[in-house]
Amino acid sequence: EAQVTQNPRYLITVTGKKLTVTCSQNMNHEYMSWYRQDPGLGLRQIYYSMNVEVTDKGDVPEGYKVSRKEKRNFPLILESPSPNQTSLYFCASRQDRNQQFFGPGTRLTVL
């Protein structure tokens, strides 16, 4: 089954404790992206990647890092999480200009 998976689905952590949210897709898509969703703000793009080793900032990249060492994986790294990064995070992938496939989301709480 074609899908985008994210882990963990739920995470509660404390300020400053480094964490990684993994994202993996099994569709051999070149393009992958991370979004955060906050009430009243919709989805905002954090980072995107057009291919392996090619990444670029979205609209809200501060406090986040990404890497794209292989095509299927696109982890989101929070080196020193803060409470304002409490949010619902979505990973997405697509090939060329076809639709984006979204993962199920990761709900992160930073205390």
Place this chain on the structure above:
Amino acid sequence: AQSVTQPDIHITVSEGASLELRCNYSYGATPYLFWYVQSPGQGLQLLLKYFSGDTLVQGIKGFEAEFKRSQSSFNLRKPSVHWSDAAEYFCAVGPFNDYKLSFGAGTTVTVRA
């Protein structure tokens, strides 16, 4: 800069009634427009998209949207809603390569029996 405005935060509609969700965009070139739906606890699913051709676009689940360049709008419609249409709907705009999509804040649709 590109941006999307969804003027209605919440809409309540009776089952079987028609539904229209508004979307206004700001974009300097020819836009690439999308409507997504998010059911509770789920990720986003693409309903339809527009980037050229016929300005009336048909999507899944009986939805359609009309692109009006003169009004910078891309409103979503459904003639007769079902209880399963209760969800949050997002409009999005992006450039030709759509690497950077901008989403609206979303409209929550409640369907009453």
